[in-house]
Amino acid sequence: MHLILFFVFAGFCVAGAVNLLLQSHPINSALALIVVMTSLAVLYLLLGAEFLAAAQIIVYAGAIMVLFTFVIMLLNAGCEARTLGSRAARAVGFPAVVAILAIIATVILNAQGLGVARLADGLTNAKGQTNLEQLGKVLFTDLLLPFEVTSVLILIAILGAVALASHDGSVEQGTVDREHRAERTGDQ
Amino acid sequence: MNINLAQEVPLTWYLLLSAVLFSLGVVGFLIKRNLITVFMSIELMLNGVNLSFVTFAQQWHAVKGQIFVFFVMMVAAAEAAVGLAIIIAVFRARATLAVDRIDRMKL
Secondary structure: OHHHHHHHHHHHHHHHHHHHHHOOOHHHHHHHHHHHHHHHHHHHHHOOOHHHHHHHHHHHHHHHHHHHHHHHHHHOOOOOOOOHHHHHHHHHHHHHHHHHHHHHHHHHHHOOOOOEEEOOOOOEOOOOOEHHHHHHHHHHOOOHHHHHHHHHHHHHHHHHHHHHHOOOOHHHHHHHHHHHHHHHHHHO | OOOOOOOEEEHHHHHHHHHHHHHHHHHHHHHOOEHHHHHHHHHHHHHHHHHHHHHHHHHHOOOHHHHHHHHHHHHHHHHHHHHHHHHHHHHHHHOOOEOOOOOOOOO
């Protein structure tokens, strides 16, 4: 059962990732990425991380990908054009990537003492606590400060996103400044 | 190692899957010519690394690995928000999303 689930969703993952690369339209790539993220959530469940599976669906497949699709539709992004740069990247990039993958795979395959994943594992620990209970306990005691700092980070990210994307943002401010400077140098 | 494959999957396979996902993300980063798709490839790499974090958390029965993934997700959300805002700003200034044509930092 575990094996079948692993193969099905690992297959979805790889197929989605390859589909992301092959599609030329960004919206199709975004949909392929949603498939990858959702099947990763199932793999997290198989590894006994229920909270992360839920967070993966809500944060990644939900929030982040909705943001991506909104931007794609907002900018009306069309098909990408094949250029000289992409051919050069292919010629140099593919051997490099194959080398990276080979190195990582060799290290993984040579690693000793890697265990197995069982369906019943990881849901509870020796004391009978669920995964969510353990996570919450560590997150709100040992790692309380980093957890609160992330909320500040998110707040700053919101402010930055609004400042960057707003119409009165730095981009148009920059053009106005430049025109202003051009006028002044013209006067002199 | 004697593994009953009906109920158990070796963690090596999960790690190999995460390596493959990461490599596919690198390939996408290199060959895609659209700014948004390049950004999506970065998200794919982040997901591959997250899978290996969860796998190692399972290997050592340590919940800290899962917490690391939680923090990666939070940072990825912030990164996506800021990155997409930058993409909108770039599009407004250049009217293109092709990375080959966005070759100068100056406006």
